[in-house]
Amino acid sequence: MMPGYRKHTVHGYAIDIGGRLWVYAIWAVTIWFVVNLLALIGSVVVSSFSTRWLRSWFPDGLTLRWYSSAWAEFQLGEVLSTTFTVVGAVVVLAGLLGVPAAYALARRDFPGKRWFMLLFLLPLMVPPVTYGIPLATVLYQAGPGGTIWGVILANLVPTVPFVILVMIPFIEQIDPRIEAAARIFGASTPQLFIHVLLPILAPGILAALLLVMVRTIAMFELTFLTAGPTSQTLVVALYYSVFASGVRAVQSIDAMAVIYMVITLIWLLIALRFVNPTQLVSRVKPSNHPT
Amino acid sequence: MGFRNRLPGRKLAHRGLSVTVGVQAGGTTLLAVPAFLLMIALFVYPFIYGLLLSFRPKVGHWLANYQIFFSDPFLYDTLGKTFALAIPVTCLSLLLAIPVAMRVRLMQRQRLLTTLLVLPLTLGTVLVAQGMLGYFGPQGWFNRTMMDLGLLLSPVKLTHNYTGVLLSLLITGFPFTFLLTLSHVTGIDPALEQAAATLGARPASRFRYIFLPLLLPGLAMTFCLSFVQAFSVFPSAVLVGEPAGATRVISIAAYHAAFEEYDYSMASAIAMLMGAAQLAVVVLVLSLRSIVYRGPSAGGKG
Numbered sequence: 361m362m363p364g365y366r367k368h369t370v371h372g373y374a375i376d377i378g379g380r381l382w383v384y385a386i387w388a389v390t391i392w393f394v395v396n397l398l399a400l401i402g403s404v405v406v407s408s409f410s411t412r413w414l415r416s417w418f419p420d421g422l423t424l425r426w427y428s429s430a431w432a433e434f435q436l437g438e439v440l441s442t443t444f445t446v447v448g449a450v451v452v453l454a455g456l457l458g459v460p461a462a463y464a465l466a467r468r469d470f471p472g473k474r475w476f477m478l479l480f481l482l483p484l485m486v487p488p489v490t491y492g493i494p495l496a497t498v499l500y501q502a503g504p505g506g507t508i509w510g511v512i513l514a515n516l517v518p519t520v521p522f523v524i525l526v527m528i529p530f531i532e533q534i535d536p537r538i539e540a541a542a543r544i545f546g547a548s549t550p551q552l553f554i555h556v557l558l559p560i561l562a563p564g565i566l567a568a569l570l571l572v573m574v575r576t577i578a579m580f581e582l583t584f585l586t587a588g589p590t591s592q593t594l595v596v597a598l599y600y601s602v603f604a605s606g607v608r609a610v611q612s613i614d615a616m617a618v619i620y621m622v623i624t625l626i627w628l629l630i631a632l633r634f635v636n637p638t639q640l641v642s643r644v645k646p647s648n649h650p651t
Numbered sequence: 652m653g654f655r656n657r658l659p660g661r662k663l664a665h666r667g668l669s670v671t672v673g674v675q676a677g678g679t680t681l682l683a684v685p686a687f688l689l690m691i692a693l694f695v696y697p698f699i700y701g702l703l704l705s706f707r708p709k710v711g712h713w714l715a716n717y718q719i720f721f722s723d724p725f726l727y728d729t730l731g732k733t734f735a736l737a738i739p740v741t742c743l744s745l746l747l748a749i750p751v752a753m754r755v756r757l758m759q760r761q762r763l764l765t766t767l768l769v770l771p772l773t774l775g776t777v778l779v780a781q782g783m784l785g786y787f788g789p790q791g792w793f794n795r796t797m798m799d800l801g802l803l804l805s806p807v808k809l810t811h812n813y814t815g816v817l818l819s820l821l822i823t824g825f826p827f828t829f830l831l832t833l834s835h836v837t838g839i840d841p842a843l844e845q846a847a848a849t850l851g852a853r854p855a856s857r858f859r860y861i862f863l864p865l866l867l868p869g870l871a872m873t874f875c876l877s878f879v880q881a882f883s884v885f886p887s888a889v890l891v892g893e894p895a896g897a898t899r900v901i902s903i904a905a906y907h908a909a910f911e912e913y914d915y916s917m918a919s920a921i922a923m924l925m926g927a928a929q930l931a932v933v934v935l936v937l938s939l940r941s942i943v944y945r946g947p948s949a950g951g952k953g
Contacts, residue, residue, distance in 0.1 A: 379853070379854050379855070382750075383754070386750045386751060386754050387754075389747065389751075390751055390754075390764075390768075393747075393768075393825075394767050394768070396786075396793070397767075397770065397771065397822065399786055399792055399793070400779070400782035400783070400785075400786040400787075400822070401770075401774065401778070401782060403782055403785040403786040403791065403792055404778055404781050404782045404785060404786075407781075407785055414790070417792070417795060457685050457686045457689060458686060460682035460683070460685070460686075461682060461683040461685070461686035461687070463679070463682055464679050464680050464681070464682040464683035465683055467679060468679055468680045470680050476683065476687065479687070479690050479694075479695070480686075480690065482694070483690070483694050484876065484879070485875060485876075485879060485929070485930070485933055486879070486926050486929060486930065487879055487882050487883030487902070487925055487926065487929050488883055489883050489885065489902040489905055489906070489922060489925060490883075490922045490923070490925045490926035490929070491694060491697060491698055491701075491922075491926070492922075493701065493905055493906075493909050493915075493918050493919060493922040494697040494698060494700055494701025494702075494704065494919055494922060495693060495694075495697040496909075497697070497700070497701070497704070497909075497915050497919070498696065498697045498700055513693055514693070516689060516693065517690075517693050517694050520686050520689060520690070521690070524686065549678060549679065574772065574773075578772070578775060580776060580885070580886055581883060581885060581902075584885075595775055595776070595777070598775065598777040599776070599777060599886055599890075602777055602780070602781075602890060610781070610785075613777070613781060614778075614781050614785075616777075617774075617775065617777050617778035617781050618778070620775045620777070620778065621773055621774055621775060621778050624772070624773035624774075624775065625770075625773040628769070628772060628773045629766075632762075632765075632766060632769075
C-alpha cells in the first residue's frame with residue numbers, strides 16, 4: 361500500500377534509540393495490561409469451576425455444579441428472557457426512532473437545528489444517574505416504573521441519541537443525487553427509504569444497532585433504577601446476587617459472571633466482524649490514493 | 652444526442668432537488684419528530700421535574716437540600732471523592748490510549764490486538780469486581796506471582812480501597828477511550844505525516860506538530876465521553892471499593908437518598924449537582940480546546 365512510508369518510519373526509529381525505547385515501553389505497557397486482564401478473567405473462570413479455592417495457587421478440585429445450580433438459584437431462564445426482551449425492544453425502537461431522525465438532521469436545515477442537536481447530545485454527556493433518578497421517579501408515578509416497559513423506556517434515553525449521532529455521518533456521506541434521482545422517478549418517502557436508503561445504510565444501521573445491543577446489555581445504572589423484581593436484566597440480577605453474597609457462594613456468582621461475559625462476548629465478536637471499530641466516529645476511511 | 656439528453660436531465664435533477672427541499676422539507680423534517688418527542692418526554696421533562704423537585708425539600712425553605720448538601724461533610728465530600736476517581740481514570744486511560752493507538756495505527760493486522768484491548772467491554776462490572784477481588788486480592792495470583800518473583804515482600808492491598816476502584820474503572824473504561832482515540836487517530840490522513848517525515852521531522856515532532864493539533868478536538872470529545880462514564884461510577888465503587896469511606900462517590904449518596912431514605916427531593920438535588928459538576932467539566936474541556944486550538948474543528952475527518 362505505502363511501502364515507502366512504512367520503511368521510512370522503521371528507518372527513522374532505527375537510528376533513534378530514544379524512539380526505540382519508547383516503542384518498547386508502549387509494547388511493555390500494552391502487554392502488561394493484556395496479561396493482567398487475561399489473568400483476571402482467568403481467575404474468575406477457574407473459580408467458577410472450582411469446588412473450593414482458598415489460600416492456594418489452584419483450587420482443590422473442579423466441578424460443573426455451580427453452572428447447573430446458577431440456572432435454578434438465580435432463575436436464570438427468566439432473567440435471560442427478560443434481558444433479551446428488553447434488549448430486543450430497545451434495539452428495534454432505537455433503530456425505528458433514531459434512523460429517520462438522523463436522516464432528517466443530516467439532510468435538512470431548519471431553524472433551531474442546533475438546539476435539536478444539543479438535545480440529542482446532552483443525554484450522552486450527562487451521567488445516567490443524574491437523569492435516571494428523576495426519570496425513575498416520573499416512571500413510577502406514571503405507571504411503567506418497575507415493569508419491563510419502564511426499563512425499555514429508560515434505556516431508550518441514551519440509545520436513541522447514540523443511534524442518531526452514529527448515523528448522521530453515515531448519511532451525510534451518501535450522495536444526495538441518489539435520492540434526487542429516486543424522487544424524479546416518482547419514489548415516495550417510504551419507497552425511497554425501503555428501496556434506496558435502507559440498502560445503502562444497512563452497514564451503518566447494523567453497526568449502530570449492534571453497539572446499542574452491547575451497550576444495553578451492559579447498561580447498569582438506568583436498569584437498576586427502573587427495574588422491579590420481575591424486570592431485572594442480567595447485569596442487575598448479577599449485582600443483587602453479589603449483595604446477597606452471605607447466602608451465595610463466590611463460585612456461584614463467578615459462574616453467573618462468566619455466563620454474562622460469554623453472552624456479551626458473542627455479540628461483541630459478531631459486531632466486530634461487521635464493524636471496523638476504527639470507523640466508529642470517522643466518516644470514511646481516508647483513501648490511500650489521491651482522488 | 653447524449654449530451655443534449657443529459658443537459659435537461661441535469662437541470663431536472665437540480666429542479667428535482669430544489670423541489671424536494673422546497674416541498675418535502677416539512678415532510679422529511681417531520682421524521683425527527685418522534686425521536687424529539689421521546690427526548691422531551693423521557694429526558695427533558697424528568698430533568699425539569701427533578702430540578703423543581705429538588706427545590707421542594709421535605710423540610711425547610713426551597714434551598715434547604717442544597718444547604719444540607721454543602722454543610723454536611725458526609726455529603727459534600729462525595730463530590731471531591733468522585734472527582735478524585737474520575738479525573739485520574741480519564742487522564743490515565745487517555746494517556747495510555749494515545750500512544751497505543753498511534754502504534755496500532757501502523758500495524759498491518761490490528762484486529763487481534765484491538766479485540767483484546769476491547770475485551771473488557773464484554774466483562775461487566777461484576778465480573779471485573781469478582782476478578783479484582785480474586786486476582787488482586789491478598790491470596791490472588793497477582794500478589795503470589797509478585798512475591799514469588801521477589802518483587803514484593805508482603806501482599807499489597809489493591810482491593811476494598813481507592814486503588815481497587817481506580818483499577819477497576821481503568822479496566823472497564825480503557826476500551827471505550829481506546830476505541831474512540833483509535834478512530835480519531837486513523838481518521839488523520841497519513842499523507843500529512845508522510846510529508847512531515849519526508850521533510851525530516853522526527854517521530855516526536857511529527858506527533859507534536861502534525862498529529863496533536865489535528866487530534867485535539869477529537870481528544871477533547873473523547874475526554875468528555877470517558878469522563879461521563881467514570882463520573883457515574885456506582886457498582887465498582889460499592890463492590891471493590893470502600894462504599895462507606897474512601898470511595899463513597901456521589902452516585903452512592905444519590906442512590907442512598909432515593910431508595911434508602913425515600914427522600915426523592917434530596918436525591919434529585921444530589922442528581923442535579925452531579926449533572927452540574929459533570930457539565931462544568933465538559934464546558935471547561937471544550938473551552939480549553941478552543942483556546943489551545945483555533946483551527947477547523949473537523950480535524951481531517953471529513
